[in-house]
Amino acid sequence: MRHICYIVTLLITTTFYAGQATAKWTLNNADSQLNFISIKAGNIGEIHQFKMLSGTVSAQGQVSVDIHLASIDTLIPIRDERMQRLLFESSIFPTANFSTSIDPDTLNSLSVGTSTVTQVVGQLTLKKVTPLR
Numbered sequence: 001m002r003h004i005c006y007i008v009t010l011l012i013t014t015t016f017y018a019g020q021a022t023a024k025w026t027l028n029n030a031d032s033q034l035n036f037i038s039i040k041a042g043n044i045g046e047i048h049q050f051k052m053l054s055g056t057v058s059a060q061g062q063v064s065v066d067i068h069l070a071s072i073d074t075l076i077p078i079r080d081e082r083m084q085r086l087l088f089e090s091s092i093f094p095t096a097n098f099s100t101s102i103d104p105d106t107l108n109s110l111s112v113g114t115s116t117v118t119q120v121v122g123q124l125t126l127k128k129v130t131p132l133r
Contacts, residue, residue, distance in 0.1 A: 033050075063101060
């Protein structure tokens with residue numbers, strides 16, 4: 001039996017904005033991106049992205065990012081279609097979810113128009129499966 005091992009590195013660059021009367025932050029898709037790397041033929045790495053993300057950060061720092069799987073962009077249309085249909089089964093499972101938490105003071109301390117880089121560890125739920133940590 002042949003075993004296939006996939007190593008996935010996710011790079012999520014997100015911009016969240018808060019409404020005036022709320023402590024809940026909402027992801028700004030236009031200024032956000034999620035990239036991942038796939039390895040084929042044992043040693044050829046390729047970078048891909050998803051063009052449609054949505055998400056929130058609660059006042060308590062709970063982060064939830066939904067990844068719209070049909071928005072995959074590998075720069076090769078037939079590969080996009082095959083990944084949607086065969087790998088992600090996006091007609092059955094249209095989204096994946098990344099969840100984590102951050103210190104809410106990190107966001108609250110930012111001045112308007114500034115940004116910060118924060119490394120987080122979280123969970124990716126794909127096809128309604130969340131691996132154990």
